[in-house]
Amino acid sequence: MKKRVAIFISGGGSNMVSLVRDMQSGDHPAEPVLVLANDAAAGGLKKATELGVPTAVVDHRPFKGDRVAFEDALQAELDKVQPDIICLAGFMRVLTEHFVAPWEGRMLNIHPSLLPKYKGLHTHARALEAGDAEHGVTVHLVTPALDDGPILGQARVPVKDGDTPDELAARVLTQEHVLYPAVLRRFAAGDLTPVYL
Ligand code: GAR
Numbered sequence: 001m002k003k004r005v006a007i008f009i010s011g012g013g014s015n016m017v018s019l020v021r022d023m024q025s026g027d028h029p030a031e032p033v034l035v036l037a038n039d040a041a042a043g044g045l046k047k048a049t050e051l052g053v054p055t056a057v058v059d060h061r062p063f064k065g066d067r068v069a070f071e072d073a074l075q076a077e078l079d080k081v082q083p084d085i086i087c088l089a090g091f092m093r094v095l096t097e098h099f100v101a102p103w104e105g106r107m108l109n110i111h112p113s114l115l116p117k118y119k120g121l122h123t124h125a126r127a128l129e130a131g132d133a134e135h136g137v138t139v140h141l142v143t144p145a146l147d148d149g150p151i152l153g154q155a156r157v158p159v160k161d162g163d164t165p166d167e168l169a170a171r172v173l174t175q176e177h178v179l180y181p182a183v184l185r186r187f188a189a190g191d192l193t194p195v196y197l
Pocket of ligand 1 (some may be wrong): 011013026044088091092111120
């Protein structure tokens with residue numbers, strides 16, 4: 001039985017596309033069953049539809065900061081498709097323990113830094129400001145603490161002289177598209193050995 005995967009997005013969904021394409025590429029232990037966005041304008045929704053993956057939207061704004069009610073609405077969408085695994089892929093809402101605890105060990109996140117460095121936002125600018133020679137991306141299991149949890153994979157990229165945050169972000173994103181599918185493939189097969197690229 002293939003593992004059923006729900007992917008949460010907020011924007012363009014390029015990581016979602018790389019995950020779906022890999023799952024659809026043949027012999028894979030998982031299949032995509034839902035792409036869920038917190039914004040109806042998320043560009044990834046159209047891409048998911050084109051890839052034949054069902055979509056749902058739970059807009060966080062009407063909940064006016066009631067995170068528990070928002071999370072209950074997310075869970076209600078999941079209940080309809082019964083996923084085994086959630087992949088957060090550029091999902092830009094913080095999830096509380098209320099949602100995370102029942103999914104602990106079954107929810108992955110991709111974060112554009114070499115964790116534990118640069119949790120939170122603006123990771124590329126922060127790596128440049130720090131003068132780091134190396135930057136990268138991490139896939140980890142989600143725990144209630146933000147951008148924490150056991151690391152399932154990391155990919156490194158060099159920082160080049162004169163890099164702007166956007167140039168560095170683009171170099172990292174290319175590696176995100178390699179790392180996340182590699183981690184999901186391994187994770188869905190029950191292997192938690194980290195992938196290092
Ligand atoms: C990616 O770079 C991802 O690592 C980052 O958002 C981008 C989404 O791009 N995630 C975070 O910053 C999470 N804190 P995408 O929508 O094209 O996949």
